[in-house]
Amino acid sequence: MQIAVCIKQVPTREWQPRLDDARTWIREQDASFEMNEPDAYALEASLRLKEKHGGEVVVCSAGPARVAQVVREALARGADRAIHVEDDRLGSADAFVVAEALAGAMKDERFDLVLTGLQSDDQGFAQTGVVLAERLGLPHATIIMDVQVDVQGVPGESTPAVRVKRELEGGWFQWVAMPLPAVLTIQSGINQLRYATLKGIMAAKKKEIRKVTPAAFAPRQKIVSIYVPEKGKKTQMIAGSPAEAAKELVRRLREEARVI
Amino acid sequence: MLKMILVVAEQRGGALNRATWETIAAAQQLASGQPVTVVVPGSGKSAVATELATAQVKEVVTVDHATLDLYTPDGYTAALRQAIEQLAPTTVLLPHTYQTRDFAPQLAARMDRALITDVVAIKNAGGEAMFVRPMFQGKLTADVVPQGPVPHFITCQIGAFRADQAARGTSPAPVRSLAITADATAIRQKPEAPFQEARQAVDLSQAERIVAVGRGIKGQEHLPVAQKLADALGAELAASRPICDAGWLPMERQIGSSGQTVAPKLYVALGISGAIQHLVGMKGSRTIVAINKDADAPIFEVADYGIAGDLFEMVPAIVAELQK
Ligand SMILES: Cc1cc2nc3c(=O)[nH]c(=O)nc-3n(C[C@H](O)[C@H](O)[C@H](O)COP(=O)(O)OP(=O)(O)OC[C@H]3O[C@@H](n4cnc5c(N)ncnc54)[C@H](O)[C@@H]3O)c2cc1C
Numbered sequence: 259m260q261i262a263v264c265i266k267q268v269p270t271r272e273w274q275p276r277l278d279d280a281r282t283w284i285r286e287q288d289a290s291f292e293m294n295e296p297d298a299y300a301l302e303a304s305l306r307l308k309e310k311h312g313g314e315v316v317v318c319s320a321g322p323a324r325v326a327q328v329v330r331e332a333l334a335r336g337a338d339r340a341i342h343v344e345d346d347r348l349g350s351a352d353a354f355v356v357a358e359a360l361a362g363a364m365k366d367e368r369f370d371l372v373l374t375g376l377q378s379d380d381q382g383f384a385q386t387g388v389v390l391a392e393r394l395g396l397p398h399a400t401i402i403m404d405v406q407v408d409v410q411g412v413p414g415e416s417t418p419a420v421r422v423k424r425e426l427e428g429g430w431f432q433w434v435a436m437p438l439p440a441v442l443t444i445q446s447g448i449n450q451l452r453y454a455t456l457k458g459i460m461a462a463k464k465k466e467i468r469k470v471t472p473a474a475f476a477p478r479q480k481i482v483s484i485y486v487p488e489k490g491k492k493t494q495m496i497a498g499s500p501a502e503a504a505k506e507l508v509r510r511l512r513e514e515a516r517v518i
Numbered sequence: 519m520l521k522m523i524l525v526v527a528e529q530r531g532g533a534l535n536r537a538t539w540e541t542i543a544a545a546q547q548l549a550s551g552q553p554v555t556v557v558v559p560g561s562g563k564s565a566v567a568t569e570l571a572t573a574q575v576k577e578v579v580t581v582d583h584a585t586l587d588l589y590t591p592d593g594y595t596a597a598l599r600q601a602i603e604q605l606a607p608t609t610v611l612l613p614h615t616y617q618t619r620d621f622a623p624q625l626a627a628r629m630d631r632a633l634i635t636d637v638v639a640i641k642n643a644g645g646e647a648m649f650v651r652p653m654f655q656g657k658l659t660a661d662v663v664p665q666g667p668v669p670h671f672i673t674c675q676i677g678a679f680r681a682d683q684a685a686r687g688t689s690p691a692p693v694r695s696l697a698i699t700a701d702a703t704a705i706r707q708k709p710e711a712p713f714q715e716a717r718q719a720v721d722l723s724q725a726e727r728i729v730a731v732g733r734g735i736k737g738q739e740h741l742p743v744a745q746k747l748a749d750a751l752g753a754e755l756a757a758s759r760p761i762c763d764a765g766w767l768p769m770e771r772q773i774g775s776s777g778q779t780v781a782p783k784l785y786v787a788l789g790i791s792g793a794i795q796h797l798v799g800m801k802g803s804r805t806i807v808a809i810n811k812d813a814d815a816p817i818f819e820v821a822d823y824g825i826a827g828d829l830f831e832m833v834p835a836i837v838a839e840l841q842k
Pocket residue numbers: 271376377401731732733734735757758759760761772773774775776777778788789790791792793794795796799809810811812815827828829830
C-alpha cells in the first residue's frame with residue numbers, strides 16, 4: 259500500500275506568543291517548532307498500516323525551509339521518503355493554499371491512502387485534509403479513531419476499501435466505509451507513538467526528500483491583525499507564596515463563592 | 519452591497535442541534551436587518567423547520583432527499599451546493615460541529631469559495647465584516663477577512679454566540695421546500711449507525727465538585743497529588759482528553775466536547791491549558807478555579823479564581839489549608 263501522511267510543523271506547546279511588527283503574524287524567529295500533534299498520530303497510524311499491509315509511507319509537508327526538521331523526524335521514525343513543498347509564504351498560509359500546494363505535489367503519485375491530522379495547533383483551520391481530498395478527487399472522513407483497511411474490498415464490490423471509526427460529539431462514534439484511495443483526518447491519542455531510534459536517525463539521512471515548488475498561491479483569507487485575547491470574565495488572580503495563596507483561595511471559596 | 523445570509527441548520531433524525539440557534543443569532547448580527555434564510559438539509563424533517571420558523575428570518579427552506587437520510591459528506595455537499603446556487607447567499611453560516619467540520623471544507627472547496635472556521639465574534643470594520651477566531655490553541659486571537667468571490671462560508675464556534683439572543687419573529691416565517699437532484703450511487707461514504715461505547719458507573723454531571731487534571735500533571739504517578747485535593751474537597755476526579763487518551767484515567771472521566779459536559783458548583787482545573795474543546799465541557803460551572811504555571815494560559819479566561827503557579831507546590835498547600 260502506498261500511504262501518504264501530511265505533516266505540519268507548528269510552534270511548541272511551551273512557546274510564549276510574540277507578534278511581528280505588523281501584528282499580522284507571529285515572530286517566527288523567536289518560536290521553537292515541533293510536529294503538529296495530530297499529525298504525529300497520523301504518522302504512527304501510517305507506519306502501523308505499512309507494517310500490516312506492506313508498501314511505503316511518504317511524508318508530505320508544505321512549508322518554509324524550517325519544516326525539514328519535522329520531515330527528518332518522520333523519516334527517522336520510519337517513513338520511507340518525503341515530499342517537501344517549499345515556499346516561505348506557506349508557513350502562515352491558509353488551508354486552501356496549503357491543501358492546493360500539497361495536492362499539486364501529490365497528484366502524480368499513486369497513493370492508496372492519505373492521512374492527515376484533524377487540525378493543526380497553529381491556525382487550527384480543520385480544513386486542510388478535507389480540501390486536499392476534494393482537490394485530489396478522493397472521498398474522505400474526519401476525526402478518525404481507527405482505520406481498518408480491507409485490501410480485498412467490500413463483498414460484492416471489487417475495489418479495495420477502508421472502514422474507519424469516526425468520533426462524533428459527546429462520546430458517540432460511527433463506522434464508515436469507503437473505497438480506496440481515500441483521505442482520512444486522524445484524531446490525537448488514537449495509538450501509542452513510537453520514537454526515533456538511533457538507527458532510524460542514521461537511516462533517515464539517506465532517505466529521499468523531493469523538493470517541489472508550489473504552482474499557484476491563491477489565499478482565501480487574510481489576517482487583518484493578531485492579538486492576545488481579551489479576557490471575558492473578571493478572573494481574580496491570587497498571588498503570594500503557595501501557603502499564602504492557598505489560604506486566600508480557601509477563604510474565598512468558603513466566604514465569597516460558598517462552594518466548600 | 520446587498521447581503522443575504524444563509525444559515526445551514528443541523529439536525530439528526532429530526533432532532534435539531536441547539537447550536538443552530540446560536541448560528542441564527544450570529545447571522546442576525548451579521549445581517550444587521552438584511553434578510554436571513556435558514557436551510558434545513560435532511561429528508562422530511564418538518565418539525566425542525568416549524569421550530570426554526572419561529573426565528574425572525576425571511577424563510578425556512580427544507581431540502582429533502584433520500585440521500586440526506588443518513589449524513590454523508592458527499593450527500594450533504596451535493597445537496598447544499600444546489601441549494602446555495604439557487605438561494606444565492608452572500609454568506610453561509612454554519613455551527614462549528616463535527617458534522618460541519620466533515621463537509622463544509624468539501625463544499626467550500628467544490629464551490630471554490632473562502633471558508634473561515636471556528637469564529638467567536640463578528641466585527642464591523644467600515645461596513646465590511648471581520649471575523650474573529652482563535653489561533654495557536656487560544657493563545658492568540660485573529661481578525662480575519664475572507665478573500666475572493668461570495669458566498670463566503672463561516673462556521674461559528676459552539677457557545678460563542680447566544681441562542682437566547684436569536685430574535686424571534688412576530689409570526690412564523692414561511693417554510694418551503696427546495697427540490698434538488700441527487701444520485702445515491704455517487705455517494706462514496708457508506709455510514710453505519712452511530713453508537714456509544716458502553717457507559718460506566720460514574721456520571722460526573724451529577725458531581726457537586728470536580729478536580730480536573732491536565733497534561734501539567736506530567737505522569738500517572740502524580741495523580742495522587744490531585745486525588746488528595748479531590749478527597750479534601752469531597753470532589754470527583756476528572757481530566758482533559760490527553761490524560762484519558764494516555765489511559766491514566768478512564769475515558770468516562772474526560773471532560774469536553776468529546777467527553778462529558780459538567781456544571782458543578784466548583785471546578786478546579788489543575789495544569790489544564792483551556793483549549794476550547796475542554797472549555798465547552800465545563801464553562802457552565804458555577805465557580806472555576808484554575809492553577810497553571812503559565813499566567814497567559816487560556817483557562818484563566820474562564821476562571822473565577824486563578825493562581826499562576828506550579829501545581830505541585832500549590833495543591834499540597836491547599837490540601838494543608840483545607841485540613842486546618
Ligand atoms: C475534535 C477534538 C475534540 C477534542 N475533545 C476534547 C475533550 O473532550 N476534552 C479535552 O480536554 N480536550 C479535547 N480535545 C483536545 C484539546 O484541543 C486539547 O488538546 C486538550 O484539552 C489539552 O489538554 P491539556 O490542557 O491537559 O494539555 P496542554 O494543552 O498541554 O496543557 C497543559 C497545561 O499545563 C500547564 N502546566 C504544565 N506544568 C504545570 C505545573 N507544574 N503546574 C501548573 N501547570 C502546569 C501548562 O502551562 C499548560 O497550560 C479535543 C480536540 C479536538 C481537535
